[in-house]
Amino acid sequence: MMRHVGRKIPKIDGIALVKGAPAYTSDLDINNNALTVKLLRSPHASAEIVAIDKKQALAVPGVECILTYEDVPDTPFTLAGQSFPEPSPYDRRILDKWVRYVGDEVAIVAAVDEKTALEAIAKIQVTYNVLPPVLDPAEAIGNPVLVHRSQPHTNFDIGCVASKNIAAADTIGQGDVEAVLASCEVVVESRYRTQAQAHAMMETYRATTCFDVNNRLQVMSSTQIPFHVRRLLSRVLDIPRSRIKILKPRVGGGFGGKQTAAVEIFPAMVTVKTGKPARLVYTRNESFCCTTSRHAMELTVRLGSDRQGNIKAVDIYCLSDTGAYGEHAPTVFWVVGQKTMPLYAAAKAWRYHGHAVYTNKTPGGALRGYGATQGTFALESAINELAEKLAMDPAELRLHNLIREKECHGALCGSAPGHPARLESSSLAACIERGKELVGWQKNYPCRTSVDGTKRRGYGMAVTMQGSGIAGIDTGSVTLKLNEDGFFTLAHGASDMGQGSDTVLCQLAADVLEVELEQVVVTSFDLDTLPYDPGAYASSGAYVTGNAALRAALEMKEKMCLSAARLLEVAPDEVQYRDGRFLAAKGESLTLSELAGKLCSFAGKEQLVATGTFGGATSPPPFVAGFAEVEVDLMTGQCDVVDYVALVDCGTVLNKNLARIQVEGGIVMGIGLALYEDVRYSARGRLATGSFMEYKIPSRQDVGEIRVEFIESHEPTGPFGAKSIGEVVCNTPAPAIVQAIYNATGYRCRQLPATAEKILLAPGPGGQKQV
Amino acid sequence: MRIDTRINGRDVVLEIEEGEFLARTLRRYGYLSVKEGCETGSCALCTVWLDNSPVLACATLSGRVSGHEITTIEAVAEEAGAFAEFMVAEGAEQCGFCSPGFTMTVLAMKRELKNPTDEEINHYLAGNLCRCSGYKGQLRAVRKFMGVK
Structure with a gap:
């Protein structure tokens, strides 16, 4: 009996968002003491940094810190938000002596406000050894000009050969394509070019960081991949994952852009260095030029x-x-x-x-x-x-x-x-x-x-x-909790960015649990309270996390029936659940809210929680x-x-x-x-x-x-x-x-x-x- | 610098930075419905009303609103809510980040146009960008809200 699936159901957060309720990172990040972070970027497509003089910049009143490649960990990593072990090569550092495109980060500046940060940036003096770039992909392979001078670490063989400017290579297939083509009566051969396209999501990239009351590094970020962000920051900053708290508010569009952790590392680095809250909001120009x-x-x-x-x-x-x-x-x-x-x-x-x-x-x-x-x-x-x-x-x-x-x-x-x-x-x-x-x-x-x-x-x-x-790799979970008067909390990390996964997952659970949609409330904000999910990418929300929601709801139903049987003092197989009511064979019954109330009372003493996990074969x-x-x-x-x-x-x-x-x-x-x-x-x-x-x-x-x-x-x-x-x-x-x-x-x-x-x-x- | 202005029906005195634009000022004073999406006056996320006409708050110098009246969506919550019902019925808000500014333009349009054609609607709203919805659901919502026959 499907009551919610297949219907035209408004997004549960829709009305509030249209009316302008504060819901996004910059709305919730109202710490007036947070430092403003700005980045000095390379004006050259390829260059070696010979010297950085930050004396004059540091002398600007209100500048808190200026970090260059000499001040930050040297751990190579990838910003790609992918399940570990990530296929993407670990070919970047927080800051590097080598800059590889116009816009590559050279220094992190934190100051009391934006104006001061920008003034400081203008006063940093960088001496570059400008190198010829390789810009045309058709001329990249075998070009004596190299984008990366050393071979990056890869978690497994992806065909990366940095000495030839090859990041990845592969061949898959079946049969003898050349022989079959040669024998075909009609052959078409054409070369096509697709251009780079910008995500242009309406909310630019942003994150804000601080140490929370438990002295954990708290990162609030407009991200599609909160769990990957935590793993990445932990590795690069050498902080245990348990010491990092990630918050994901509403996200103003992502389209895959926010499947790359473009910004989090910079304010996090400032907070780690200074102990102070820090905030980075990319300009539209940076979103176009300096992300992906x-x-x-x-x-x-x-x-x-x-x-x-x-x-x-x-x-x-x-x-x-x-x-x-x-x-x-x-x-x-x-x-x-x-x-x-x-x-x-x-x-x-x-x-x-x-x-x-x-x-x-x-x-x-x-x-x-x-x-x-x-x-x-x-x-x-x-x-x-x-x-x-x-x-x-x-x-x-x-x-x-x-x-x-x-x-x-x-x-x-x-x-x-x-x-x-x-x-x-x-x-x-x-x-x-x-x-x-x-x-x-x-x-x-x-x-x-x-x-x-x-x-x-x-x-x-x-x-x-x-x-x-992603078959055989990505695995998502949903946790359902029965609350004391019979409504459910659905916790998931699928990272709604506007597509509506919060709503759709509630629909799925409500159908299985045979309750009204309003009886399932969603929580997807604080990673500490959420079961693992890779995040919003690879078109996984409805299928992977949706399957997890289905399994969680089925398990919850089973657990509720067992508890109802205990309270009704009948055998478990004598209880049937239908439309919010538990019926025993002899006619005794309990409503869902009665069951929930009893379970949290002295007599019941049982908190019901069910988790479903799914990964597609x-x-x-x-x-x-x-x-x-x-x-x-x-x-x-x-x-x-x-x-x-x-x-x-x-x-x-x-x-x-x-x-x-x-x-x-x-x-x-x-x-x-x-x-x-x-x-x-x-x-x-x-x-x-x-x-x-x-x-x-x-x-x-x-x-x-x-x-x-x-x-x-x-x-x-x-x-x-x-x-x-x-x-x-x-x-x-x-x-x-x-x-x-x-x-x-x-x-x-x-x-x-x-x-x-x-x-x-x-x-x-x-x-x-x-x- | 200090300016006297009126926001959402209340007389207020604002302390503003030299050269500051209204979108920044409003956000600083807690009008968080006002979103910023570009630096070039291109996306209209920051649309508010200045003396009851929609303007881009990111392209309006705060110093120039002295003596004028500003309206943000917070002040027209009831009417915005009525429009929001049509929006969510179409699923046309999606990420929602452009919605408050868009809604302010729609409410202004409703005061100006009676029974507009699709072309007139799209012309009036052309400056309000949205990357999620593809605009068609928004058009359906606007038609219904405007009572287009």
């Missing part, structure tokens, strides 16, 4: 098929630009393959290979989609090109070759050598069919011209998959079929996405509102990626898009119609049949829109974004010029 962005990639795709459209081979070579540090470098690179190769299961020969390389630029990192977005653009663009070469409907080509339920594929997350994981749920074929209906595919594809001939509408499509958590993929209708102004190159239709298989939809908004928000982020969002650099490696003036994210005037429908499959391993939703939704817009532009204009954009300039400067229909 989506890894820019160059992807070479080769597809082979017969003339009937039976795809025989898929090969993708990926060159990923991880910038100055390897945060998420191996994993984003792997995910490109994991979330593309399984799609066309008809291809029995497949290979994914390549390198993530260091350059002297802002580091790459986790961003919603995490490699799948880049891989999907390349693979789906190539599929569209193959369809054209075969003179086939691209929807039909996909339907003919896509993985189906109960098929296995060795690239699916959770596969082991010789044991490919199995796809248990998919409604992707139905998604494609329904999408065709909704956009009038048969009638409209590939394009139509406006009445006056100056505008043309084109249509395109793409499909994608993601995962639900597989990572069930959600799917999206995306259809774009664009209108291109042939006079200006302006491209409007007038209609975007997304058909989504996320298994059971746990919350119709929150799922729909996730889809709409992801699509708009994907539209930005497709058309204009672009992290750009100057010739000397300075990031040129450091504000919302230079880095355009979509505004509400840029968004046309978006139509979302869910076609539910049932994932047998998911809570109530659910899979994830958060990331898969931003993958289809780029390839679908680019295909639609091609169908409207004849210009095929293989290098994102497809700006108006590129569209206009390309030759007319049929030109197929590569820009």
Whole structure:
């Protein structure tokens, strides 16, 4: 009996947030005595620090401390928030003698206020030995200019070879791809480039630190990964984890950015050094220039098929630009393959290979989609090109070759050598069919011209998959506590950043416990009170932590029945629980609140707590079929996405509102990626898009119609049949829109974004010029 | 420097720094609904009303509000709450960080526009950025709140 799952339930914190209640890090951090922390940053893309003179800066009244690489621990680490042992290389220090990109930290300054800190920063004199940078990822491998001069520690082999500027490398596959390609009647080979994209979450990065009343280092942070932050700080600062207290308030958006511990270490270092509270709030410019962005990639795709459209081979070579540090470098690179190769299961020969390389630029990192977005653009663009070469409907080509339920594929997350994981749920074929209906595919594809001939509408499509958590690694827990009048506290560390995991987990628990939603209250703020969870990433909330909530609730129900049996003095198997009431076979009964009251009385003496833990052996993929209708102004190159239709298989939809908004928000982020969002650099490696003036994210005037429908499959391993939703939704817009532009204009954009300039400067229909 | 102003219906005297912008001043005085999201007047998270018209508090010098009246969402809680019901019914607040400023613009729009078209709504609200929602849910909420026919 589902009462909450599947409904349109508002987010439990929604009303308060809209009304402006203080809920975020800077709202709760109201210690007026906290020092303001600012960072002196490198103006050079690559340099050695020869000398730092901080005398004049220290003389500024109100300056508390100035820390350079000589003042802080030398422990190498990674800022990537990943389960230990992290795959990312330990290639950075808190501060280093070597700076590796424009914006790299040189000194930490703490002062009584911002003005004083900035004045001090201006007075620090640094002598640099400026070195030539390597900026182009295509020239990184084997370049005599090295981003890292020594080989960083890695927890296991990720193919890192610092002496060649390689952060990570890998090859996975099956069959002889070269031989199969050579024997194919039709081969498509294309090279695609995806740009770096900024997270641009509305709340910039921030953390505030102090020693609490028990003399523990307290860190309040806007983070997706509170447990990883604690582990990281403990290691780098050499403080036992038991001496660190982490608080996670509401988070003003993250999108993966806050899966990297970008800021916590700096105020923590100041508090450790001075004993005083400290606060660091990144400016928007720092958020753009000095954190992470989506890894820019160059992807070479080769597809082979017969003339009937039976795809025989898929090969993708990926060159990923991880910038100055390897945060998420191996994993984003792997995910490109994991979330593309399984799609066309008809291809029995497949290979994914390549390198993530260091350059002297802002580091790459986790961003919603995490490699799948880049891989999907390349693979789906190539599929569209193959369809054209075969003179086939691209929807039909996909339907003919896509993985189906109960098929296995060795690239699916959770596969082991010789044991490919199995796809248990998919409604992707139905998604494609329904999408065709909704956009009038048969009638409209590939394009139509406006009445006056100056505008043309084109249509395109793409499909994608993601995962639900990281199979065999990430493990989340939920603890439920029965309170004295029969309501429950649900404690979890899944780190809601707006997607609504606090709400959805309560829905799941309330359904199992057969109570109203209001009877489950959530706590997710203070790590001391929360069971372990890796955090909000890898699309794990609904599936991994959701499964943990389900298990916790089932265990709680069992424990309550045992306690009710004891109090009713009947055998445990004589008690049944239904809708908040325990019924014994002979007619005696207890309400939930009576039970709860008795258990905390002298007579009952029992505090009920139940914990559920889940880690997935597989990572069930959600799917999206995306259809774009664009209108291109042939006079200006302006491209409007007038209609975007997304058909989504996320298994059971746990919350119709929150799922729909996730889809709409992801699509708009994907539209930005497709058309204009672009992290750009100057010739000397300075990031040129450091504000919302230079880095355009979509505004509400840029968004046309978006139509979302869910076609539910049932994932047998998911809570109530659910899979994830958060990331898969931003993958289809780029390839679908680019295909639609091609169908409207004849210009095929293989290098994102497809700006108006590129569209206009390309030759007319049929030109197929590569820009 | 000291200024006399009126915030949320009360006369107040504020001590401000030279060159300080209103968003900072308001946060310093505990009006924590006012969020800051950029340094370039681009995101409108900091929207408050100056003499009942929406302004960007991050681009308004505090010294210039002397003698004027400022309204933050705290003062229009009831109306904001009514709009919030429509927002959460769509799930359109998500992280919520842009919501207070957005709501202040929406409430101002409601005073100005009757039965607006989608284009008029999107034009009025264009400056209010949101990275989570994709805007469509916000549009649905606004339409319902405005009673668009």
